[in-house]
Amino acid sequence: MIGRRRLRTLGIFAHSSPCVLGVLCVFVVNWAEKQLTTETQRTQRLRRESQVIVQWFSHRLSDQRGKVVVLLFYPGDETPICTRQMCSVRDRWEDYAATGAEVVGISTNTVESHKNFAEHHNLPLRLLADVDARVANAYRANSLIPGKVARSVFVIDASGIIRYRDVRPLGLFRPKDDDTIRAIREAQT
Numbered sequence: 001m002i003g004r005r006r007l008r009t010l011g012i013f014a015h016s017s018p019c020v021l022g023v024l025c026v027f028v029v030n031w032a033e034k035q036l037t038t039e040t041q042r043t044q045r046l047r048r049e050s051q052v053i054v055q056w057f058s059h060r061l062s063d064q065r066g067k068v069v070v071l072l073f074y075p076g077d078e079t080p081i082c083t084r085q086m087c088s089v090r091d092r093w094e095d096y097a098a099t100g101a102e103v104v105g106i107s108t109n110t111v112e113s114h115k116n117f118a119e120h121h122n123l124p125l126r127l128l129a130d131v132d133a134r135v136a137n138a139y140r141a142n143s144l145i146p147g148k149v150a151r152s153v154f155v156i157d158a159s160g161i162i163r164y165r166d167v168r169p170l171g172l173f174r175p176k177d178d179d180t181i182r183a184i185r186e187a188q189t
Contacts, residue, residue, distance in 0.1 A: 066158045068101040068187045070180065072125075073141040073152040075171050077109045077117035085151070085174040086123055092177045093124045099184045101155075106130050108149055144169045151175065155183040163187040 072089065074082045086105060089096065096103050105127045109117070114127035130136055136149040143150040151171035155164035164183035166175050 064102050065160060068099065068158060068184055069156040070096075070101050070103040070184060071139065071152075071154040071156070072103065072105045072175075072180075073136055073139070073149045073154075074105060074107050075143060075145065075148040075151060076107055077113045077127075078120070081151070081171065081174055082107070083117075083121065086117075086125075087121055088174070088177055089125060090121065090123050092181070095177070095181055096125075096184075099181060099188070101184045101188075104128055106135060106149070108133050108136070108147065141167055142169065143171060145171075153180050153183070155180070155187045157187040 072085075074085055076082055089103070089105075103125050105123070105125055107114075107127070108130055110131060111129045114129055117123070118127055128135075130149065133147075133149060136142065139152070139154055141150045141152040141154075148171075150167050150169045151174060152167040153164065153175045154162055157163045164180075164187065166179070168175070
């Protein structure tokens with residue numbers, strides 16, 4: 001039963017007829033069910049997409065023991081600075097590949113967004129979807145912009161130790177490829 005105070009909060013006067021209240025209750029129930037369904041679908045989608053990155057990190061990162069891994073966190077697909085950053089990596093891909101390191105890009109965009117972004121710019125590196133930002137939070141790659149990851153570079157050596165960390169919470173300037181490649185080479189020694 002909805003009390004008078006609750007009715008006033010909803011903008012309904014307590015003098016409303018039972019018919020009006022009945023219609024209102026049906027409306028509220030239908031609205032709540034729709035919101036619940038939408039939220040459930042969103043949660044299920046996020047869970048499916050986050051499984052991609054969780055599976056990669058739980059299996060692939062451990063499979064990379066003995067090899068240097070580079071995590072390039074970036075705020076978003078098809079944004080001006082991020083596009084320049086990822087295209088710069090593409091343009092220097094021979095230098096990255098020559099190091100033998102596993103280089104991956106990570107953002108909170110969806111798998112579909114990453115697929116379109118990679119195809120549009122012919123990106124050779126793997127892009128991972130961290131839609132719930134669990135991996136970004138684990139690495140403390142937090143942005144000052146809510147819902148985004150910080151533009152960051154992590155170089156993890158063959159033993160699984162982070163040897164290089166460059167986190168840019170504002171992300172207006174992209175990391176230099178020369179610095180990242182130098183960090184990879186240092187992690188290999």
